[in-house]
Amino acid sequence: MSAIMMSGKALAEEMNSEMLEMVNNLKTKGITPGLVVLLVGEDQASQTYVRNKAKRAEKLGVHSLVKRYPNTITEEELLNEIDRFNRDADFHGILVQLPLPKQINAEKVVNAVDSKKDVDGFHPLNMGKLLIGKPDKIACTPYGIMKLLKRHQIEIAGKTAVVIGRSTIVGKPMAQLLLMNDATVTMAHSKTQNLAEVARTADILVVAIGRGNFVTKEFIKPGAVVIDVGMNRDADGKLIGDIKADEVAKVAGYLTPVPGGVGPMTITMLMYQTIESAKRI
Amino acid sequence: MSAIMMSGKALAEEMNSEMLEMVNNLKTKGITPGLVVLLVGEDQASQTYVRNKAKRAEKLGVHSLVKRYPNTITEEELLNEIDRFNRDADFHGILVQLPLPKQINAEKVVNAVDSKKDVDGFHPLNMGKLLIGKPDKIACTPYGIMKLLKRHQIEIAGKTAVVIGRSTIVGKPMAQLLLMNDATVTMAHSKTQNLAEVARTADILVVAIGRGNFVTKEFIKPGAVVIDVGMNRDADGKLIGDIKADEVAKVAGYLTPVPGGVGPMTITMLMYQTIESAKRI
Numbered sequence: 220m221s222a223i224m225m226s227g228k229a230l231a232e233e234m235n236s237e238m239l240e241m242v243n244n245l246k247t248k249g250i251t252p253g254l255v256v257l258l259v260g261e262d263q264a265s266q267t268y269v270r271n272k273a274k275r276a277e278k279l280g281v282h283s284l285v286k287r288y289p290n291t292i293t294e295e296e297l298l299n300e301i302d303r304f305n306r307d308a309d310f311h312g313i314l315v316q317l318p319l320p321k322q323i324n325a326e327k328v329v330n331a332v333d334s335k336k337d338v339d340g341f342h343p344l345n346m347g348k349l350l351i352g353k354p355d356k357i358a359c360t361p362y363g364i365m366k367l368l369k370r371h372q373i374e375i376a377g378k379t380a381v382v383i384g385r386s387t388i389v390g391k392p393m394a395q396l397l398l399m400n401d402a403t404v405t406m407a408h409s410k411t412q413n414l415a416e417v418a419r420t421a422d423i424l425v426v427a428i429g430r431g432n433f434v435t436k437e438f439i440k441p442g443a444v445v446i447d448v449g450m451n452r453d454a455d456g457k458l459i460g461d462i463k464a465d466e467v468a469k470v471a472g473y474l475t476p477v478p479g480g481v482g483p484m485t486i487t488m489l490m491y492q493t494i495e496s497a498k499r500i
Numbered sequence: 501m502s503a504i505m506m507s508g509k510a511l512a513e514e515m516n517s518e519m520l521e522m523v524n525n526l527k528t529k530g531i532t533p534g535l536v537v538l539l540v541g542e543d544q545a546s547q548t549y550v551r552n553k554a555k556r557a558e559k560l561g562v563h564s565l566v567k568r569y570p571n572t573i574t575e576e577e578l579l580n581e582i583d584r585f586n587r588d589a590d591f592h593g594i595l596v597q598l599p600l601p602k603q604i605n606a607e608k609v610v611n612a613v614d615s616k617k618d619v620d621g622f623h624p625l626n627m628g629k630l631l632i633g634k635p636d637k638i639a640c641t642p643y644g645i646m647k648l649l650k651r652h653q654i655e656i657a658g659k660t661a662v663v664i665g666r667s668t669i670v671g672k673p674m675a676q677l678l679l680m681n682d683a684t685v686t687m688a689h690s691k692t693q694n695l696a697e698v699a700r701t702a703d704i705l706v707v708a709i710g711r712g713n714f715v716t717k718e719f720i721k722p723g724a725v726v727i728d729v730g731m732n733r734d735a736d737g738k739l740i741g742d743i744k745a746d747e748v749a750k751v752a753g754y755l756t757p758v759p760g761g762v763g764p765m766t767i768t769m770l771m772y773q774t775i776e777s778a779k780r781i
Contacts, residue, residue, distance in 0.1 A: 343628030343631075343632055346631045347623070347627035347630075348628070350627045350631045352668065379693075387631070391679075395672075398666060398689075403687065403688050403689070403691070406679050406687075407684050
Protein backbone atom coordinates (compact mmCIF):
# COMPACT_ATOMS: atom_id res chain seq x y z
CA MET A 220 0.00 0.00 0.00
CA SER A 221 1.24 3.44 -0.79
CA ALA A 222 -0.19 6.90 -0.13
CA ILE A 223 -1.95 8.81 -2.90
CA MET A 224 0.25 11.74 -3.85
CA MET A 225 -1.43 15.13 -3.71
CA SER A 226 0.22 17.14 -6.43
CA GLY A 227 0.26 20.87 -5.90
CA LYS A 228 1.92 21.18 -9.26
CA ALA A 229 -1.07 19.62 -10.99
CA LEU A 230 -3.57 21.70 -9.03
CA ALA A 231 -1.60 24.86 -9.73
CA GLU A 232 -1.85 24.06 -13.44
CA GLU A 233 -5.61 23.60 -13.14
CA MET A 234 -5.95 26.83 -11.26
CA ASN A 235 -3.83 28.63 -13.83
CA SER A 236 -6.45 27.87 -16.47
CA GLU A 237 -9.19 29.02 -14.14
CA MET A 238 -7.31 32.21 -13.31
CA LEU A 239 -6.56 32.96 -16.97
CA GLU A 240 -10.28 32.89 -17.59
CA MET A 241 -10.93 35.14 -14.58
CA VAL A 242 -8.37 37.64 -15.84
CA ASN A 243 -9.80 37.59 -19.36
CA ASN A 244 -13.27 38.22 -17.97
CA LEU A 245 -11.97 41.15 -15.97
CA LYS A 246 -10.22 42.58 -19.00
CA THR A 247 -13.46 42.60 -20.99
CA LYS A 248 -14.72 44.86 -18.21
CA GLY A 249 -11.70 47.10 -18.58
CA ILE A 250 -9.95 45.84 -15.44
CA THR A 251 -6.42 44.45 -15.45
CA PRO A 252 -5.44 42.93 -12.10
CA GLY A 253 -2.24 44.54 -10.87
CA LEU A 254 0.36 43.38 -8.38
CA VAL A 255 3.25 45.47 -7.15
CA VAL A 256 6.17 43.80 -5.41
CA LEU A 257 8.42 45.98 -3.26
CA LEU A 258 11.92 44.60 -3.08
CA VAL A 259 14.53 46.17 -0.83
CA GLY A 260 18.20 45.32 -1.26
CA GLU A 261 19.99 42.55 -3.07
CA ASP A 262 19.13 39.37 -1.14
CA GLN A 263 19.66 36.49 -3.57
CA ALA A 264 16.75 34.31 -2.43
CA SER A 265 14.42 37.32 -2.49
CA GLN A 266 15.51 38.14 -6.04
CA THR A 267 14.57 34.62 -7.11
CA TYR A 268 11.19 34.67 -5.37
CA VAL A 269 10.33 38.02 -6.85
CA ARG A 270 11.36 36.92 -10.32
CA ASN A 271 9.13 33.83 -10.02
CA LYS A 272 6.20 35.91 -8.91
CA ALA A 273 6.61 38.34 -11.78
CA LYS A 274 6.91 35.47 -14.24
CA ARG A 275 3.75 33.82 -12.97
CA ALA A 276 1.88 37.12 -13.07
CA GLU A 277 2.88 37.64 -16.67
CA LYS A 278 1.75 34.13 -17.61
CA LEU A 279 -1.71 34.90 -16.20
CA GLY A 280 -2.06 38.32 -17.77
CA VAL A 281 -1.72 40.02 -14.39
CA HIS A 282 0.06 43.35 -14.62
CA SER A 283 3.06 43.23 -12.32
CA LEU A 284 5.59 45.78 -11.26
CA VAL A 285 8.72 45.07 -9.28
CA LYS A 286 9.85 48.21 -7.46
CA ARG A 287 13.44 47.96 -6.30
CA TYR A 288 14.85 50.05 -3.48
CA PRO A 289 18.41 50.32 -2.20
CA ASN A 290 19.36 48.64 1.05
CA THR A 291 19.78 52.10 2.55
CA ILE A 292 16.15 53.16 2.18
CA THR A 293 14.70 54.57 5.41
CA GLU A 294 11.56 53.26 7.06
CA GLU A 295 9.80 56.53 6.35
CA GLU A 296 10.66 56.41 2.66
CA LEU A 297 9.39 52.85 2.39
CA LEU A 298 6.18 53.72 4.26
CA ASN A 299 5.65 56.60 1.83
CA GLU A 300 6.01 54.23 -1.08
CA ILE A 301 3.46 51.86 0.42
CA ASP A 302 1.09 54.75 0.97
CA ARG A 303 1.46 55.69 -2.67
CA PHE A 304 0.61 52.17 -3.84
CA ASN A 305 -2.27 51.94 -1.36
CA ARG A 306 -3.82 54.85 -3.24
CA ASP A 307 -2.86 53.66 -6.74
CA ALA A 308 -5.97 52.08 -8.29
CA ASP A 309 -3.86 50.20 -10.85
CA PHE A 310 -2.63 47.82 -8.16
CA HIS A 311 -4.99 45.43 -6.39
CA GLY A 312 -2.24 43.63 -4.57
CA ILE A 313 0.83 44.92 -2.74
CA LEU A 314 3.54 42.57 -1.62
CA VAL A 315 6.53 43.59 0.45
CA GLN A 316 9.23 40.98 -0.03
CA LEU A 317 10.72 39.97 3.30
CA PRO A 318 13.25 40.09 4.91
CA LEU A 319 13.79 43.84 5.20
CA PRO A 320 17.03 45.52 6.30
CA LYS A 321 17.59 46.13 9.99
CA GLN A 322 16.75 49.83 10.05
CA ILE A 323 13.19 49.01 9.02
CA ASN A 324 10.51 47.67 11.34
CA ALA A 325 8.99 44.88 9.23
CA GLU A 326 5.86 44.72 11.38
CA LYS A 327 5.17 48.40 10.86
CA VAL A 328 5.64 48.00 7.13
CA VAL A 329 3.30 44.99 6.87
CA ASN A 330 0.68 46.87 8.90
CA ALA A 331 0.95 49.88 6.58
CA VAL A 332 -0.28 47.93 3.55
CA ASP A 333 -3.99 48.53 2.94
CA SER A 334 -5.55 45.31 4.26
CA LYS A 335 -7.69 45.10 1.09
CA LYS A 336 -4.51 44.90 -0.99
CA ASP A 337 -2.74 42.55 1.43
CA VAL A 338 -2.71 39.59 -0.97
CA ASP A 339 -0.15 37.83 1.22
CA GLY A 340 -2.72 37.70 4.02
CA PHE A 341 -0.18 38.78 6.66
CA HIS A 342 -1.92 41.96 7.86
CA PRO A 343 -3.16 41.65 11.47
CA LEU A 344 -6.61 42.82 10.39
CA ASN A 345 -6.79 39.92 7.95
CA MET A 346 -5.48 37.57 10.64
CA GLY A 347 -8.21 38.86 12.94
CA LYS A 348 -10.92 38.35 10.35
CA LEU A 349 -9.72 34.80 10.00
CA LEU A 350 -9.81 34.24 13.77
CA ILE A 351 -13.33 35.64 13.87
CA GLY A 352 -14.28 33.19 11.12
CA LYS A 353 -14.94 35.81 8.44
CA PRO A 354 -11.78 35.67 6.38
CA ASP A 355 -10.97 38.12 3.62
CA LYS A 356 -7.33 37.77 2.51
CA ILE A 357 -5.78 34.56 3.83
CA ALA A 358 -2.13 33.58 4.29
CA CYS A 359 -1.28 31.92 0.97
CA THR A 360 0.34 28.67 2.12
CA PRO A 361 -2.49 27.45 4.38
CA TYR A 362 -5.03 28.72 1.87
CA GLY A 363 -3.32 26.65 -0.81
CA ILE A 364 -3.38 23.60 1.46
CA MET A 365 -7.14 24.00 1.89
CA LYS A 366 -7.49 24.06 -1.90
CA LEU A 367 -5.45 20.84 -2.11
CA LEU A 368 -7.62 19.14 0.52
CA LYS A 369 -10.80 20.19 -1.29
CA ARG A 370 -9.44 19.12 -4.67
CA HIS A 371 -8.90 15.63 -3.27
CA GLN A 372 -12.32 15.71 -1.59
CA ILE A 373 -10.82 15.14 1.83
CA GLU A 374 -13.54 15.20 4.46
CA ILE A 375 -12.66 17.70 7.18
CA ALA A 376 -15.76 18.14 9.35
CA GLY A 377 -15.64 16.07 12.52
CA LYS A 378 -12.12 14.87 11.74
CA THR A 379 -9.13 15.18 14.03
CA ALA A 380 -6.50 17.56 12.66
CA VAL A 381 -3.09 18.21 14.12
CA VAL A 382 -0.95 21.13 13.01
CA ILE A 383 2.71 20.93 14.02
CA GLY A 384 4.34 24.36 13.97
CA ARG A 385 2.76 27.63 15.05
CA SER A 386 4.17 30.27 12.75
CA THR A 387 2.07 33.29 11.94
CA ILE A 388 2.17 32.60 8.22
CA VAL A 389 1.50 28.86 8.23
CA GLY A 390 0.64 27.01 11.45
CA LYS A 391 -1.71 29.44 13.12
CA PRO A 392 -3.85 30.38 10.11
CA MET A 393 -3.86 26.70 9.05
CA ALA A 394 -5.37 25.70 12.39
CA GLN A 395 -8.07 28.36 12.02
CA LEU A 396 -8.98 27.23 8.50
CA LEU A 397 -9.32 23.63 9.62
CA LEU A 398 -11.40 24.75 12.60
CA MET A 399 -13.67 26.81 10.34
CA ASN A 400 -14.26 23.61 8.41
CA ASP A 401 -15.35 21.85 11.61
CA ALA A 402 -12.28 19.77 12.32
CA THR A 403 -11.21 19.25 15.91
CA VAL A 404 -7.82 20.92 15.77
CA THR A 405 -4.73 20.47 17.91
CA MET A 406 -1.93 23.05 17.71
CA ALA A 407 1.36 21.32 18.48
CA HIS A 408 4.89 22.73 18.49
CA SER A 409 8.41 22.47 19.85
CA LYS A 410 7.17 22.46 23.47
CA THR A 411 4.66 19.67 22.86
CA GLN A 412 5.31 16.53 24.84
CA ASN A 413 4.92 13.11 23.19
CA LEU A 414 4.73 14.77 19.81
CA ALA A 415 4.56 11.49 17.87
CA GLU A 416 1.67 10.32 20.00
CA VAL A 417 -0.21 13.59 19.49
CA ALA A 418 0.45 13.46 15.74
CA ARG A 419 -0.80 9.90 15.61
CA THR A 420 -4.29 11.03 16.66
CA ALA A 421 -4.55 13.00 13.41
CA ASP A 422 -6.78 12.11 10.49
CA ILE A 423 -5.25 15.20 8.90
CA LEU A 424 -1.67 16.09 9.82
CA VAL A 425 -0.01 19.32 8.69
CA VAL A 426 3.70 19.66 9.40
CA ALA A 427 5.41 23.04 9.18
CA ILE A 428 8.43 23.01 11.44
CA GLY A 429 11.36 23.43 9.07
CA ARG A 430 13.32 20.34 10.14
CA GLY A 431 14.22 17.96 7.39
CA ASN A 432 12.88 14.37 7.63
CA PHE A 433 11.73 15.03 11.20
CA VAL A 434 8.39 13.24 10.96
CA THR A 435 8.75 9.48 10.75
CA LYS A 436 6.19 6.70 10.35
CA GLU A 437 5.70 6.63 14.13
CA PHE A 438 3.89 9.98 13.80
CA ILE A 439 1.33 8.68 11.35
CA LYS A 440 -2.11 7.17 11.91
CA PRO A 441 -2.65 4.57 9.19
CA GLY A 442 -4.57 6.13 6.31
CA ALA A 443 -4.04 9.73 7.49
CA VAL A 444 -3.84 12.71 5.16
CA VAL A 445 -0.34 14.12 5.59
CA ILE A 446 0.69 17.58 4.43
CA ASP A 447 4.38 18.49 4.29
CA VAL A 448 5.07 22.23 4.33
CA GLY A 449 8.81 21.79 4.85
CA MET A 450 11.40 23.12 2.42
CA ASN A 451 14.79 22.06 3.72
CA ARG A 452 18.09 21.19 2.11
CA ASP A 453 19.85 17.97 3.02
CA ALA A 454 23.63 17.58 3.24
CA ASP A 455 23.81 17.18 -0.54
CA GLY A 456 21.78 20.33 -1.13
CA LYS A 457 18.74 18.35 -2.18
CA LEU A 458 15.32 19.81 -1.36
CA ILE A 459 13.58 17.73 1.31
CA GLY A 460 10.45 18.16 3.39
CA ASP A 461 9.80 17.90 7.13
CA ILE A 462 8.47 14.41 6.52
CA LYS A 463 10.46 11.27 5.86
CA ALA A 464 8.49 10.64 2.71
CA ASP A 465 9.63 7.13 1.80
CA GLU A 466 8.51 5.49 5.04
CA VAL A 467 5.51 7.75 5.71
CA ALA A 468 4.12 7.03 2.23
CA LYS A 469 3.71 3.41 3.31
CA VAL A 470 1.44 4.33 6.24
CA ALA A 471 -0.40 7.49 5.15
CA GLY A 472 -3.46 7.51 2.92
CA TYR A 473 -2.49 10.78 1.22
CA LEU A 474 0.78 12.67 1.14
CA THR A 475 2.06 15.86 -0.45
CA PRO A 476 5.44 15.43 -2.13
CA VAL A 477 8.38 17.81 -1.74
CA PRO A 478 8.95 19.41 -4.18
CA GLY A 479 5.71 19.75 -6.13
CA GLY A 480 3.26 19.55 -3.23
CA VAL A 481 2.49 22.58 -1.08
CA GLY A 482 5.20 24.74 -2.64
CA PRO A 483 3.50 25.54 -5.96
CA MET A 484 0.25 26.40 -4.17
CA THR A 485 1.65 29.40 -2.27
CA ILE A 486 2.41 31.51 -5.31
CA THR A 487 -0.80 30.27 -6.93
CA MET A 488 -2.90 31.62 -4.06
CA LEU A 489 -1.00 34.90 -4.19
CA MET A 490 -2.11 35.31 -7.80
CA TYR A 491 -5.60 34.09 -7.00
CA GLN A 492 -6.02 36.66 -4.25
CA THR A 493 -4.68 39.43 -6.47
CA ILE A 494 -7.26 38.57 -9.12
CA GLU A 495 -10.04 38.23 -6.53
CA SER A 496 -9.03 41.61 -5.15
CA ALA A 497 -9.36 43.15 -8.61
CA LYS A 498 -12.84 41.61 -9.01
CA ARG A 499 -14.06 43.55 -6.00
CA ILE A 500 -13.02 46.97 -7.20
CA MET B 501 -10.23 14.30 47.61
CA SER B 502 -11.79 17.46 46.34
CA ALA B 503 -10.64 20.06 43.82
CA ILE B 504 -9.14 23.34 44.94
CA MET B 505 -11.64 26.08 44.14
CA MET B 506 -10.28 28.93 42.05
CA SER B 507 -12.18 31.96 43.20
CA GLY B 508 -12.56 34.71 40.65
CA LYS B 509 -14.33 36.73 43.30
CA ALA B 510 -11.25 36.70 45.52
CA LEU B 511 -8.89 37.53 42.65
CA ALA B 512 -11.17 40.33 41.48
CA GLU B 513 -10.95 41.82 44.99
CA GLU B 514 -7.16 41.61 44.90
CA MET B 515 -7.07 43.21 41.49
CA ASN B 516 -9.42 45.94 42.66
CA SER B 517 -6.83 47.08 45.18
CA GLU B 518 -4.13 46.95 42.53
CA MET B 519 -6.28 48.91 40.10
CA LEU B 520 -7.22 51.53 42.69
CA GLU B 521 -3.54 52.20 43.12
CA MET B 522 -3.00 52.38 39.36
CA VAL B 523 -5.84 54.90 39.06
CA ASN B 524 -4.50 57.00 41.93
CA ASN B 525 -1.09 57.05 40.31
CA LEU B 526 -2.61 58.19 37.05
CA LYS B 527 -4.57 60.91 38.79
CA THR B 528 -1.41 62.38 40.30
CA LYS B 529 -0.31 62.77 36.69
CA GLY B 530 -3.54 64.52 35.80
CA ILE B 531 -5.07 61.53 34.01
CA THR B 532 -8.44 60.07 34.93
CA PRO B 533 -9.18 56.83 33.07
CA GLY B 534 -12.48 57.15 31.26
CA LEU B 535 -14.90 54.52 29.95
CA VAL B 536 -17.95 55.26 27.86
CA VAL B 537 -20.62 52.62 27.48
CA LEU B 538 -23.02 52.96 24.56
CA LEU B 539 -26.38 51.40 25.33
CA VAL B 540 -29.06 51.16 22.67
CA GLY B 541 -32.65 50.35 23.64
CA GLU B 542 -34.20 48.94 26.78
CA ASP B 543 -32.99 45.33 26.95
CA GLN B 544 -33.28 44.30 30.60
CA ALA B 545 -30.15 42.16 30.80
CA SER B 546 -28.10 44.87 29.06
CA GLN B 547 -29.37 47.46 31.55
CA THR B 548 -28.13 45.28 34.40
CA TYR B 549 -24.73 44.63 32.82
CA VAL B 550 -24.23 48.31 32.10
CA ARG B 551 -25.23 49.28 35.63
CA ASN B 552 -22.70 46.82 37.05
CA LYS B 553 -19.95 48.16 34.84
CA ALA B 554 -20.69 51.74 35.84
CA LYS B 555 -20.76 50.76 39.51
CA ARG B 556 -17.43 49.00 39.29
CA ALA B 557 -15.88 51.92 37.44
CA GLU B 558 -17.04 54.31 40.12
CA LYS B 559 -15.61 52.08 42.85
CA LEU B 560 -12.20 52.23 41.15
CA GLY B 561 -12.24 55.96 40.46
CA VAL B 562 -12.63 55.39 36.73
CA HIS B 563 -14.74 58.07 35.10
CA SER B 564 -17.65 56.37 33.38
CA LEU B 565 -20.41 57.63 31.17
CA VAL B 566 -23.39 55.60 30.05
CA LYS B 567 -24.77 57.02 26.81
CA ARG B 568 -28.28 55.81 26.12
CA TYR B 569 -29.84 55.79 22.68
CA PRO B 570 -33.38 54.95 21.59
CA ASN B 571 -34.06 51.62 19.91
CA THR B 572 -34.80 53.57 16.72
CA ILE B 573 -31.29 54.99 16.29
CA THR B 574 -29.89 54.45 12.79
CA GLU B 575 -26.60 52.75 12.07
CA GLU B 576 -25.19 56.00 10.73
CA GLU B 577 -26.13 57.92 13.85
CA LEU B 578 -24.52 55.27 16.05
CA LEU B 579 -21.36 55.25 13.91
CA ASN B 580 -21.18 59.03 14.24
CA GLU B 581 -21.39 58.69 18.01
CA ILE B 582 -18.57 56.17 18.01
CA ASP B 583 -16.48 58.45 15.85
CA ARG B 584 -17.06 61.26 18.33
CA PHE B 585 -15.87 59.13 21.25
CA ASN B 586 -12.92 57.81 19.24
CA ARG B 587 -11.74 61.41 19.11
CA ASP B 588 -12.66 62.32 22.68
CA ALA B 589 -9.45 62.20 24.73
CA ASP B 590 -11.43 61.90 27.98
CA PHE B 591 -12.33 58.33 27.17
CA HIS B 592 -9.71 55.60 26.98
CA GLY B 593 -12.23 52.81 26.60
CA ILE B 594 -15.35 52.53 24.46
CA LEU B 595 -17.79 49.71 24.98
CA VAL B 596 -20.81 49.09 22.79
CA GLN B 597 -23.24 46.97 24.78
CA LEU B 598 -24.55 44.11 22.65
CA PRO B 599 -27.03 43.04 21.35
CA LEU B 600 -27.92 45.89 19.01
CA PRO B 601 -31.29 46.33 17.28
CA LYS B 602 -31.81 44.67 13.90
CA GLN B 603 -31.36 47.73 11.72
CA ILE B 604 -27.77 48.00 12.91
CA ASN B 605 -24.88 45.85 11.66
CA ALA B 606 -23.14 44.92 14.93
CA GLU B 607 -19.95 43.88 13.15
CA LYS B 608 -19.65 47.24 11.44
CA VAL B 609 -20.18 48.99 14.75
CA VAL B 610 -17.57 46.91 16.61
CA ASN B 611 -15.09 47.55 13.77
CA ALA B 612 -15.72 51.30 13.98
CA VAL B 613 -14.37 51.55 17.53
CA ASP B 614 -10.75 52.74 17.57
CA SER B 615 -8.86 49.52 18.27
CA LYS B 616 -6.79 51.34 20.91
CA LYS B 617 -9.99 52.04 22.85
CA ASP B 618 -11.45 48.58 22.26
CA VAL B 619 -11.26 47.52 25.91
CA ASP B 620 -13.58 44.59 25.19
CA GLY B 621 -10.93 43.15 22.86
CA PHE B 622 -13.50 42.30 20.16
CA HIS B 623 -12.04 44.37 17.32
CA PRO B 624 -10.66 42.20 14.48
CA LEU B 625 -7.38 44.10 14.59
CA ASN B 626 -6.99 43.12 18.25
CA MET B 627 -8.00 39.56 17.42
CA GLY B 628 -5.34 39.57 14.69
CA LYS B 629 -2.66 40.89 17.05
CA LEU B 630 -3.53 38.06 19.39
CA LEU B 631 -3.26 35.47 16.60
CA ILE B 632 0.11 36.91 15.62
CA GLY B 633 1.20 36.54 19.24
CA LYS B 634 1.55 40.27 19.94
CA PRO B 635 -1.66 41.00 21.80
CA ASP B 636 -2.78 44.51 22.69
CA LYS B 637 -6.40 44.50 23.92
CA ILE B 638 -7.59 40.97 24.71
CA ALA B 639 -11.12 39.57 25.00
CA CYS B 640 -11.88 40.00 28.70
CA THR B 641 -13.15 36.55 29.65
CA PRO B 642 -10.16 34.53 28.39
CA TYR B 643 -7.82 37.24 29.66
CA GLY B 644 -9.42 36.89 33.09
CA ILE B 645 -9.00 33.12 32.95
CA MET B 646 -5.27 33.55 32.24
CA LYS B 647 -5.03 35.79 35.33
CA LEU B 648 -6.77 33.08 37.38
CA LEU B 649 -4.37 30.41 36.11
CA LYS B 650 -1.35 32.59 36.90
CA ARG B 651 -2.71 33.50 40.33
CA HIS B 652 -2.88 29.80 41.18
CA GLN B 653 0.56 29.23 39.64
CA ILE B 654 -0.77 26.67 37.21
CA GLU B 655 1.99 25.49 34.91
CA ILE B 656 0.94 25.92 31.30
CA ALA B 657 4.06 25.34 29.16
CA GLY B 658 4.21 21.84 27.73
CA LYS B 659 0.80 20.96 29.16
CA THR B 660 -2.13 19.65 27.18
CA ALA B 661 -5.01 22.12 27.05
CA VAL B 662 -8.44 21.50 25.58
CA VAL B 663 -10.87 24.33 24.91
CA ILE B 664 -14.46 23.24 24.30
CA GLY B 665 -16.42 25.92 22.45
CA ARG B 666 -15.12 28.13 19.66
CA SER B 667 -16.84 31.46 20.11
CA THR B 668 -15.06 34.60 19.01
CA ILE B 669 -15.20 36.14 22.46
CA VAL B 670 -14.17 33.13 24.56
CA GLY B 671 -13.05 29.88 22.93
CA LYS B 672 -10.89 31.13 20.09
CA PRO B 673 -8.93 33.82 21.97
CA MET B 674 -8.61 31.40 24.92
CA ALA B 675 -6.91 28.83 22.70
CA GLN B 676 -4.49 31.47 21.41
CA LEU B 677 -3.57 32.64 24.91
CA LEU B 678 -2.86 29.07 26.03
CA LEU B 679 -0.81 28.51 22.87
CA MET B 680 1.18 31.70 23.50
CA ASN B 681 2.02 30.22 26.89
CA ASP B 682 3.36 27.06 25.22
CA ALA B 683 0.51 24.67 25.90
CA THR B 684 -0.41 22.10 23.27
CA VAL B 685 -3.94 23.23 22.54
CA THR B 686 -6.90 21.36 21.12
CA MET B 687 -9.93 23.31 19.93
CA ALA B 688 -13.03 21.15 20.37
CA HIS B 689 -16.67 21.98 19.65
CA SER B 690 -20.10 20.66 18.78
CA LYS B 691 -18.78 18.73 15.79
CA THR B 692 -16.02 17.02 17.78
CA GLN B 693 -16.34 13.25 17.96
CA ASN B 694 -15.67 11.42 21.25
CA LEU B 695 -15.74 14.73 23.08
CA ALA B 696 -15.33 13.18 26.54
CA GLU B 697 -12.28 11.26 25.35
CA VAL B 698 -10.72 14.41 23.86
CA ALA B 699 -11.47 16.36 27.04
CA ARG B 700 -9.88 13.63 29.13
CA THR B 701 -6.49 14.30 27.51
CA ALA B 702 -6.50 17.77 29.08
CA ASP B 703 -4.28 18.90 31.90
CA ILE B 704 -6.14 22.19 31.52
CA LEU B 705 -9.75 22.07 30.36
CA VAL B 706 -11.74 25.19 29.51
CA VAL B 707 -15.44 24.73 28.85
CA ALA B 708 -17.48 27.45 27.18
CA ILE B 709 -20.43 25.86 25.42
CA GLY B 710 -23.45 27.29 27.24
CA ARG B 711 -25.07 23.97 28.15
CA GLY B 712 -25.84 23.48 31.82
CA ASN B 713 -24.15 20.56 33.58
CA PHE B 714 -22.96 19.18 30.24
CA VAL B 715 -19.49 18.15 31.34
CA THR B 716 -19.50 15.14 33.67
CA LYS B 717 -16.70 13.36 35.49
CA GLU B 718 -16.11 11.18 32.39
CA PHE B 719 -14.62 14.28 30.72
CA ILE B 720 -12.00 14.86 33.39
CA LYS B 721 -8.44 13.62 33.69
CA PRO B 722 -7.73 13.09 37.40
CA GLY B 723 -6.06 16.18 38.82
CA ALA B 724 -6.87 18.41 35.83
CA VAL B 725 -7.40 22.15 36.05
CA VAL B 726 -11.01 22.73 35.01
CA ILE B 727 -12.39 26.13 34.03
CA ASP B 728 -16.14 26.60 33.74
CA VAL B 729 -17.19 29.58 31.62
CA GLY B 730 -20.86 28.58 31.56
CA MET B 731 -23.62 30.79 32.90
CA ASN B 732 -26.86 28.89 32.52
CA ARG B 733 -30.13 28.78 34.46
CA ASP B 734 -31.54 25.46 35.58
CA ALA B 735 -35.28 24.67 35.73
CA ASP B 736 -35.53 26.47 39.07
CA GLY B 737 -33.81 29.56 37.72
CA LYS B 738 -30.62 28.83 39.63
CA LEU B 739 -27.32 29.87 38.02
CA ILE B 740 -25.32 26.82 36.93
CA GLY B 741 -22.18 26.28 34.88
CA ASP B 742 -21.42 24.02 31.91
CA ILE B 743 -19.78 21.62 34.34
CA LYS B 744 -21.49 19.24 36.74
CA ALA B 745 -19.54 20.68 39.61
CA ASP B 746 -20.39 18.23 42.39
CA GLU B 747 -19.03 15.17 40.61
CA VAL B 748 -16.23 16.91 38.69
CA ALA B 749 -14.88 18.42 41.91
CA LYS B 750 -14.11 14.88 43.08
CA VAL B 751 -11.86 14.19 40.07
CA ALA B 752 -10.34 17.55 39.12
CA GLY B 753 -7.35 19.13 40.85
CA TYR B 754 -8.67 22.67 40.43
CA LEU B 755 -12.11 23.97 39.51
CA THR B 756 -13.72 27.36 39.06
CA PRO B 757 -17.09 27.64 40.80
CA VAL B 758 -20.22 29.11 39.22
CA PRO B 759 -21.02 31.73 40.36
CA GLY B 760 -17.88 33.40 41.67
CA GLY B 761 -15.35 31.83 39.30
CA VAL B 762 -14.80 33.17 35.80
CA GLY B 763 -17.76 35.58 35.95
CA PRO B 764 -16.21 38.26 38.18
CA MET B 765 -13.01 38.25 36.11
CA THR B 766 -14.63 39.50 32.89
CA ILE B 767 -15.68 42.89 34.23
CA THR B 768 -12.41 43.09 36.16
CA MET B 769 -10.39 42.77 32.96
CA LEU B 770 -12.59 45.36 31.27
CA MET B 771 -11.63 47.84 33.96
CA TYR B 772 -8.01 46.71 33.88
CA GLN B 773 -7.77 47.30 30.15
CA THR B 774 -9.43 50.70 30.45
CA ILE B 775 -6.85 51.74 33.02
CA GLU B 776 -3.99 50.26 30.99
CA SER B 777 -5.29 52.15 27.98
CA ALA B 778 -5.21 55.41 29.96
CA LYS B 779 -1.61 54.70 31.02
CA ARG B 780 -0.50 54.71 27.41
CA ILE B 781 -1.91 58.09 26.48
